[in-house]
Amino acid sequence: MLRPITIAVFAAVIGLWWLAGHLGWVSAFLLPAPATVADTMGDLIASGELARHSLVSLRRVSLGYAFAITLAVPLALLFVLSRPLRATFEPLLEFLRQIPPLALMPLLMLWLGIGETQKIGIIVLSCFFPIFLGVRGGFAAVDRKLIDVGTVCGFARPEIMLRIVLPSALPAIVVGLRIGLGYSWRALVGAELIASSAGLGYMIVDAENLARTDIVLAGILVIGALGLAADLLLRLAIRTLAPWLAGDLEMARA
Amino acid sequence: MLELVGIGRRYRVDGGEVRALADIDLVLPKGSFTALVGRSGCGKTTLLRILAGLESPSEGEIRRPAQAGPLRIGVVFQEARLMPWLDVRGNVGFGLHGRLPRHETAARCTAALDLVGLSAFAGAMPGQLSGGMAQRVAIARALVLEPEVLLLDEPFAALDAFTRRAMQNELVGIWQRRKPTVVFVTHDVEEAVLLGERVLEMQAGRIVGRENIELPYPRDPTAPEANRYRRTILARLMADPAAARPEPAALS
Numbered sequence: 058m059l060r061p062i063t064i065a066v067f068a069a070v071i072g073l074w075w076l077a078g079h080l081g082w083v084s085a086f087l088l089p090a091p092a093t094v095a096d097t098m099g100d101l102i103a104s105g106e107l108a109r110h111s112l113v114s115l116r117r118v119s120l121g122y123a124f125a126i127t128l129a130v131p132l133a134l135l136f137v138l139s140r141p142l143r144a145t146f147e148p149l150l151e152f153l154r155q156i157p158p159l160a161l162m163p164l165l166m167l168w169l170g171i172g173e174t175q176k177i178g179i180i181v182l183s184c185f186f187p188i189f190l191g192v193r194g195g196f197a198a199v200d201r202k203l204i205d206v207g208t209v210c211g212f213a214r215p216e217i218m219l220r221i222v223l224p225s226a227l228p229a230i231v232v233g234l235r236i237g238l239g240y241s242w243r244a245l246v247g248a249e250l251i252a253s254s255a256g257l258g259y260m261i262v263d264a265e266n267l268a269r270t271d272i273v274l275a276g277i278l279v280i281g282a283l284g285l286a287a288d289l290l291l292r293l294a295i296r297t298l299a300p301w302l303a304g305d306l307e308m309a310r311a
Numbered sequence: 312m313l314e315l316v317g318i319g320r321r322y323r324v325d326g327g328e329v330r331a332l333a334d335i336d337l338v339l340p341k342g343s344f345t346a347l348v349g350r351s352g353c354g355k356t357t358l359l360r361i362l363a364g365l366e367s368p369s370e371g372e373i374r375r376p377a378q379a380g381p382l383r384i385g386v387v388f389q390e391a392r393l394m395p396w397l398d399v400r401g402n403v404g405f406g407l408h409g410r411l412p413r414h415e416t417a418a419r420c421t422a423a424l425d426l427v428g429l430s431a432f433a434g435a436m437p438g439q440l441s442g443g444m445a446q447r448v449a450i451a452r453a454l455v456l457e458p459e460v461l462l463l464d465e466p467f468a469a470l471d472a473f474t475r476r477a478m479q480n481e482l483v484g485i486w487q488r489r490k491p492t493v494v495f496v497t498h499d500v501e502e503a504v505l506l507g508e509r510v511l512e513m514q515a516g517r518i519v520g521r522e523n524i525e526l527p528y529p530r531d532p533t534a535p536e537a538n539r540y541r542r543t544i545l546a547r548l549m550a551d552p553a554a555a556r557p558e559p560a561a562l563s
């Protein structure tokens with residue numbers, strides 16, 4: 058998975074970053090050197106601060122993401138099964154979908170405070186729609202011609218659902234899950250930047266207030282790395298559970 | 312035996328109405344081989360779908376003999392329609408899954424794959440097959456069911472001439488051994504004469520001609536007798552005034 062070219066690209070970016078400081082293109086305050094950031098990262102790891110903030114953020118994302126799935130999947134299934142429900146609530150959902158979750162932050166803070174509930178609320182808001190739409194779209198796009206194959210085999214409805222409709226819908230569902238995961242991670246860090254007392258986003262604003270750009274950069278790198286790791290984990294799970302979906306996943310780079 | 316009495320099928324299309332089938336009276340004796348020919352859009356697939364129970368007729372009825380279980384029907388569609396998430400073996404055994412002991416399903420799948428010449432591809436995914444190979448998988452999927460009624464919709468259209476001949480012979484062999492009731496749709500008159508005990512000619516939703524092919528199997532499509540049948544059927548299909556008009560009978 059980690060090809061030489063990938064390593065070369067990352068190395069080149071770090072090299073450029075180092076060069077920028079070394080040749081004095083930017084001040085060491087605005088862009089601390091890679092070595093400084095690495096040192097800071099070491100300190101943050103040694104003091105346990107990085108682990109603490111990361112764990113807080115990861116816990117929020119896991120909870121929020123799991124909660125969003127338990128909310129979005131059944132709701133989407135209801136929508137798939139009931140045309141009246143669709144007709145009634147579709148416009149409302151379409152309206153809600155247009156609102157960026159972070160725009161709801163002020164209200165959420167008033168309603169839920171700035172504790173865990175509000176963070177998880179933001180995550181649910183940000184990844185509900187990708188998951189919901191993935192499930193809905195997956196079921197809507199099932200090929201009638203494949204259902205015919207089950208019908209002539211004498212399958213009853215439950216068997217058609219389980220053996221034809223569900224596997225057909227899976228690619229879109231998986232894509233929705235992947236997009237949702239990315240959204241939730243980004244929304245969380247955003248929420249932590251605005252109002253929080255722990256988490257990677259908080260670590261960054263706190264460092265900014267102390268004029269510690271090295272910590273800011275270290276935090277940014279960790280956020281990127283953890284997001285990437287979560288995505289890789291999801292892809293790995295799918296690759297092992299449903300290898301035929303591996304190709305469909307590439308649509309999900311959102 | 313299956314009997315169709317006064318079957319008709321209308322579709323609403325773009326505000327108007329298309330009559331895909333009209334006044335179809337047809338008896339399919341148990342164990343018979345019927346070939347259905349006619350140009351594109353004449354209603355062959357619609358008739359097959361009604362026989363398969365995938366579509367209900369707008370008028371008329373299908374009569375079946377009372378029997379214990381449901382009729383085992385095998386269908387080969389015009390396109391392969393494989394499940395993209397199953398490998399070839401999984402697709403072949405698709406209709407048997409959970410209905411037979413595992414080893415029996417496996418044995419039947421192996422035999423069917425062998426029959427269609429795809430044993431080496433048992434583990435391949437549908438995306439890795441050519442069109443003709445996929446269609447052969449679909450044929451195997453229908454055969455493993457050991458159907459009492461076998462409905463085939465232009466099953467060999469995607470095959471090359473050599474595979475096609477081999478598959479035609481295999482089909483006749485299977486039919487002679489197991490005696491399912493076969494309905495074979497094609498727009499190739501030569502193929503119809505090669506395979507069918509009788510050939511039904513369709514035009515604009517109606518059966519307009521019938522020809523019993525009194526030739527022993529295996530047949531030689533280039534034999535003078537076969538050619539004679541072919542010429543008769545073609546002449547009739549071309550002479551029909553409806554043949555000059557490519558669209559099916561459209562009503563407003």
Ligand SMILES: Nc1ncnc2c1ncn2[C@@H]1O[C@H](COP(=O)(O)OP(=O)(O)OP(=O)(O)O)[C@@H](O)[C@H]1O
Nearest residue numbers: 322324329331350351352353354355356357358559
């Ligand atoms: N689901 C449908 N909705 C509307 N019209 C349909 C539908 N299915 C078939 N028709 C119409 O019925 C007519 C007969 O179609 P059918 O598919 O039976 O033709 P066919 O003889 O199988 O043609 P081909 O040789 O091209 O497969 C056509 O005019 C077609 O447009």
Ligand SMILES: [Mg+2]
Nearest residue numbers: 355356389464
């Ligand atoms: Mg057809």
